[in-house]
Structure formats: C-alpha cells, structure tokens
Amino acid sequence: MKQSKLLMPTLREVPADAEVKSHQLLLKAGFIRPVAAGMFSYLPMAKRVLNKIENIIREEMNLIDANEMLVPEILPAELWEKSGRYATYGPALYKFKNRQDRNFILGPTHEETFTQLMSDDIKSYKKLPLVVYQIQPKFRDENRPRFGLLRTREFIMKDAYSFSADQEGLDQAFHNMETAYVNIFDRVGLTYRAIVGDAGAMGGSDSKEFSAPAAAGEDVIAYSDATDYAANLEMAKDFYERQNAAVVPKELTTIDTPNEKTIAEISDFLSIPTSAVAKTMMFIADDKLVAVVTTGDFEVNAVKVQNFLNADVFEVAEEKQVRDVLGVGFGSLGPVNLPETVQLLVDERAADLGNFVAGANEDGKHYLNVNWQRDVKLSEENIGDFRTAREGDTAVDGKGKLVFTPGIEIGHIFKLGTRYSKALGAQVLDKNGRQTDLIMGSYGIGVSRLLSAIVEQKADDDGLVWPASVAPFDVHIVPVNIKDDDQVRVAEQLEKSLTAQGLEVLIDDRKERAGVKFADADLIGLPIRITVGKKASEDIVEVKVRESNTNIEMRLSEVVDSVSVLLNGDK
Ligand SMILES: O=C(C[C@@H]1CCCCN1)Cn1cnc2cc(Cl)c(F)cc2c1=O
Numbered sequence: 150m151k152q153s154k155l156l157m158p159t160l161r162e163v164p165a166d167a168e169v170k171s172h173q174l175l176l177k178a179g180f181i182r183p184v185a186a187g188m189f190s191y192l193p194m195a196k197r198v199l200n201k202i203e204n205i206i207r208e209e210m211n212l213i214d215a216n217e218m219l220v221p222e223i224l225p226a227e228l229w230e231k232s233g234r235y236a237t238y239g240p241a242l243y244k245f246k247n248r249q250d251r252n253f254i255l256g257p258t259h260e261e262t263f264t265q266l267m268s269d270d271i272k273s274y275k276k277l278p279l280v281v282y283q284i285q286p287k288f289r290d291e292n293r294p295r296f297g298l299l300r301t302r303e304f305i306m307k308d309a310y311s312f313s314a315d316q317e318g319l320d321q322a323f324h325n326m327e328t329a330y331v332n333i334f335d336r337v338g339l340t341y342r343a344i345v346g347d348a349g350a351m352g353g354s355d356s357k358e359f360s361a362p363a364a365a366g367e368d369v370i371a372y373s374d375a376t377d378y379a380a381n382l383e384m385a386k387d388f389y390e391r392q393n394a395a396v397v398p399k400e401l402t403t404i405d406t407p408n409e410k411t412i413a414e415i416s417d418f419l420s421i422p423t424s425a426v427a428k429t430m431m432f433i434a435d436d437k438l439v440a441v442v443t444t445g446d447f448e449v450n451a452v453k454v455q456n457f458l459n460a461d462v463f464e465v466a467e468e469k470q471v472r473d474v475l476g477v478g479f480g481s482l483g484p485v486n487l488p489e490t491v492q493l494l495v496d497e498r499a500a501d502l503g504n505f506v507a508g509a510n511e512d513g514k515h516y517l518n519v520n521w522q523r524d525v526k527l528s529e530e531n532i533g534d535f536r537t538a539r540e541g542d543t544a545v546d547g548k549g550k551l552v553f554t555p556g557i558e559i560g561h562i563f564k565l566g567t568r569y570s571k572a573l574g575a576q577v578l579d580k581n582g583r584q585t586d587l588i589m590g591s592y593g594i595g596v597s598r599l600l601s602a603i604v605e606q607k608a609d610d611d612g613l614v615w616p617a618s619v620a621p622f623d624v625h626i627v628p629v630n631i632k633d634d635d636q637v638r639v640a641e642q643l644e645k646s647l648t649a650q651g652l653e654v655l656i657d658d659r660k661e662r663a664g665v666k667f668a669d670a671d672l673i674g675l676p677i678r679i680t681v682g683k684k685a686s687e688d689i690v691e692v693k694v695r696e697s698n699t700n701i702e703m704r705l706s707e708v709v710d711s712v713s714v715l716l717n718g719d720k
C-alpha cells in the first residue's frame with residue numbers, strides 16, 4: 150500500500166491526558182482517536198492489528214471445536230431480569246428504552262443470551278459438550294475510563310461459553326480453553342501469567358485470569374518467588390497457621406482517645422504494634438451491615454469478604470450509614486457490643502489476638518484488653534481469610550515470599566456451573582433420561598485491550614514495535630528520495646517481489662525529508678524496514694529489524710528470502 154494513500158495521522162506532540170505509553174503512542178502514531186471518554190475509533194493501522202489478533206483467536210478457537218457466532222449487542226431487559234442481573238449490576242450497565250418504551254441494555258457480557266439460546270434449542274446431552282464464541286463490542290459504563298484502550302466504555306471482547314451435561318464436560322472445555330489461551334497469547338507475542346482470579350459475582354467456583362505484566366497494569370499480581378503460585382492480589386493468600394495461644398485475660402478497660410482515630414495514631418499513642426490493634430471495617434452486603442475485623446497491620450480485602458458472603462450487591466459502608474446504625478463514626482469502630490443485626494467476620498490473624506485494643510463503638514473511646522468469647526462471642530464459621538496479602542509475606546503454600554507486579558488482565562476464564570442455566574431453565578435430558586441443568590463455563594479475552602498490552606510490553610523509546618504475527622504490515626519500504634530514479638525503481642521492484650511472496654508491504658512514497666520518514670517508520674513500528682537510499686544504484690539496500698533495531702546492508706537479490714526468514718521466526 151502507498152503511505153500517501155493511508156489514513157495514519159501521526160502527531161508531533163501527544164495530548165497531556167494520555168498518561169500511559171500505549172495510549173500516548175497509539176494516538177501519536179495515528180492508530181486510534183478518542184470520540185468520547187472511554188470510546189475510541191480504530192484507524193486503519195489499529196484495525197489491521199485487530200484483524201490479525203482476531204484471526205489468531207479464531208484459529209485457536211476453531212482448533213478446539215468452538216463455534217463462532219454473533220448475538221445482538223442490544224438485549225431485552227427481560228433476559229437479564231430472569232438472571233437477576235438487571236437489578237444487581239449498578240450504573241455500569243447501560244440501560245435505555247426503545248420507541249415502545251420497552252427496556253433494553255447494551256450487552257456488557259452475554260451469559261444470559263447464550264444460555265437462553267441453548268435452553269430453546271438443546272434438549273439432549275448428545276449434542277454436548279458444546280462451545281460457542283463471538284468477537285464483539287461490549288459496553289460497560291465505567292466510572293473512570295482511562296489509559297486509552299486499557300479501560301474503555303466500549304471494547305472488543307472474545308467471549309466464549311461452554312455447555313455440558315456433567316462436570317467432566319466442563320473440566321474438559323475449561324482445559325481446552327486454557328490451552329487455546331496459552332497458544333493465543335504466545336502467538337501474539339505477549340509475556341503473561343495464568344493466575345488465580347476472582348470468580349466474583351459470576352457464581353461458580355474457580356476462575357483463572359491471564360495477566361500481562363506491565364507498568365500500566367491496573368491489577369496487582371502477587372506471585373511466590375519460590376513456586377509457581379500466582380494470584381490476583383484480590384485473591385492472593387499469605388501463609389498463616391492458627392495459634393490458639395491461651396492468654397491470661399486482663400481487665401477490659403475504656404480509655405479516652407479524642408484525637409486518635411487511625412490504627413497508626415492508636416498504636417503510637419499506646420506504644421503498641423499495629424498488629425495488636427484490631428481494625429474494623431463496615432460493609433453493606435446485599436442489605437446487611439457487616440463488620441470485618443483484621444489485625445491493624447493488614448488491610449481488609451473486600452473481594453474476599455464479598456466472595457465469602459456470596460453477596461450480589463456489596464460496597465464499603467458510608468460513615469453516615471454506620472453512624473445511623475451504631476451511633477459512632479469511623480475511628481472508634483470495634484467488635485464489642487455490636488447490634489445483633491450486624492454480621493461480624495474476623496480474619497484468622499485477628500481471631501488469635503488476646504488482650505487487644507479495639508474501638509469502643511463510642512466516639513473518642515477505645516477498649517484495652519479485649520478478649521474473644523469473654524467480650525465478643527466468636528464462632529469458627531465467622532473466622533476466615535479476609536485480609537489483603539502483603540509483599541514479602543510467606544506465600545500461602547509456605548514456600549517463598551510474595552512478590553508484587555502490576556499486570557493487565559488480558560483474559561479470564563470461569564467455571565460457572567449452573568448459575569445461569571438454573572435461572573433461565575436451560576436443561577437437557579442426561580444419559581439416564583433425567584432433566585439436568587446445563588453446566589456452563591464462560592471465557593473472555595479483552596481483544597482491544599490486547600492491542601494496548603502488546604504496545605505496553607513491546608514499544609521502545611522510538612515508538613511502537615509490532616510482532617510480525619500482528620503487525621499492520623509486514624514490511625515498510627522507505628525510499629529516501631522519491632525523485633531518484635534508481636531508488637524508485639528498486640523500491641517498486643521490492644514491493645512487487647515481496648507482495649508476490651504474500652507479504653503485506655507499506656511503501657513510504659511521501660514527499661518528506663528522510664529524517665521525517667525514518668522517525669515515522671520507527672514510530673509506527675513495522676517489523677522490517679527496507680531503506681532504499683544512495684546505494685540503490687548498486688542494487689544495495691539496508692534492512693532494519695525493528696524489534697532488535699539492527700541494520701543489515703543487503704543485495705537486492707537476497708532481500709526476499711532473508712525478509713521471509715526474519716519474519717517467519719515471529720509469525
Ligand atoms: O464478564 C464477566 C464474566 C465473563 C468474562 C468472560 C466472558 C463472559 N463474561 C464479568 N463481568 C464483568 N463486568 C461486568 C459489567 C457489567 Cl455492567 C455487567 F452487567 C456484567 C459484568 C460481568 O459479568
């Protein structure tokens with residue numbers, strides 16, 4: 150393709166609101182343009198990359214016998230009312246009315262849609278296990294879209310759904326999908342880890358996230374430096390064994406703490422470690438107030454609490470909500486004398502405290518020498534892991550220390566079980582002739598997010614660097630002076646012979662100075678650049694491999710073979 154015909158509006162400067170490398174470079178190189186907050190146009194170069202990524206996904210999906218299809222992006226509210234998600238997914242769910250005043254949503258994901266389809270059309274286990282997938286825009290009204298394509302309000306997702314009549318069918322589909330994901334992420338050239346992920350409100354049991362380490366990543370991956378244990382920090386567990394050490398209980402006393410609100414202030418004021426101070430956080434789970442207690446040296450992990458409670462609606466309580474129920478504000482909260490209506494959860498480390506300090510549930514007052522059972526009834530089923538693991542702690546398997554690194558979630562696969570088939574009455578006759586709920590899995594890849602993840606991991610100071618497998622073009626031919634007959638002849642001859650090899654070629658036929666052409670070539674980052682300069686008269690050109698930034702002078706006759714070799718190592 151001639152670059153003079155290509156829509157690729159490169160910028161000299163980058164808008165200040167672009168904070169991360171992928172956002173800056175994709176704007177600067179003319180790959181994307183903002184339309185509104187969290188909404189982007191994919192210009193031709195980005196669309197070419199998306200096509201390549203999507204085709205790699207298709208190849209790997211088809212290898213595991215997944216059926217590609219496409220369901221509507223607008224969905225009737227009734228479908229989501231049946232699963233209960235119409236009400237529980239808050240402001241992030243785009244809702245609107247049609248001309249008959251009927252309620253619709255913009256699909257953020259499609260469990261209900263596919264489950265309803267199977268409920269209508271699949272009656273016997275003989276058709277199972279069945280895997281379907283689509284590559285489609287998704288809509289989520291994110292509160293704070295940012296970082297370019299990394300967190301948007303409209304994005305492209307590959308979402309797949311598996312249906313089986315028994316658990317082993319799900320296990321098999323989950324395993325096949327995991328294999329396909331490894332192939333996909335390897336082929337697009339990403340570095341990634343499969344980590345323990347939060348199955349969250351999706352129901353079902355375990356889930357696996359695929360996370361690409363990158364400075365711009367919003368997730369934190371916690372991994373052990375001694376084993377292959379790795380988890381999203383939402384789920385990561387540090388090692389702890391219950392002590393059940395007996396303590397001699399001292400007398401419970403109240404002290405005035407008019408100016409001591411935080412754990413640090415209390416621990417300084419009393420000259421005791423934060424681990425001896427109980428931290429109490431209040432949450433609203435569905436419609437109940439929940440008090441969670443950890444030792445003061447840990448943070449309460451909201452995801453672990455929500456999963457423990459299996460709550461649909463879950464949020465941190467506002468101070469006003471707490472004051473309305475307990476008559477006390479933050480800074481003096483504790484587990485002693487909580488009303489029956491408040492559910493108490495205690496982290497296992499806090500459950501082992503004795504003679505500890507806690508808020509007295511009275512403004513400006515704390516208790517000294519609190520002891521479980523004497524001062525607060527505490528049963529085993531309310532004790533668990535409700536803390537956020539800390540870097541440097543021993544990993545849950547007792548081996549190695551936890552190391553943290555930021556990551557971009559590029560995929561997430563879930564064993565859903567029957568959460569949706571029960572809600573939508575999707576049953577089949579099993580081999581014993583009994584009606585059974587379909588067992589499901591759902592499997593996502595953030596396709597547009599992948600594009601940015603590749604940039605985050607591969608770009609260098611000169612610009613984008615595209616792996617050959619997903620590059621918008623394979624080869625960039627840059628004639629230095631398009632007025633020089635030799636250079637034009639050689640450039641055109643190269644374009645013809647490379648294209649004949651099935652390679653996609655971009656030729657910079659613009660009337661620009663050499664410096665501008667070279668800078669733009671580095672910026673857009675095609676894998677191979679062939680500079681046609683003065684030595685064209687001797688049929689000699691310079692080949693540059695963008696990733697390694699190496700330059701090789703080459704005879705024209707060698708170029709086609711060596712370019713194919715240079716590219717195929719990547720394809
Ligand atoms: O999407 C998933 C699970 C899987 C991921 C793999 C492919 C199929 N879905 C989780 N999730 C995330 N954000 C959401 C946002 C909104 Cl507004 C919503 F209504 C629903 C969801 C939601 O369900």
Ligand SMILES: [Mg+2]
Pocket residue numbers: 558560561
């Ligand atoms: Mg996820």
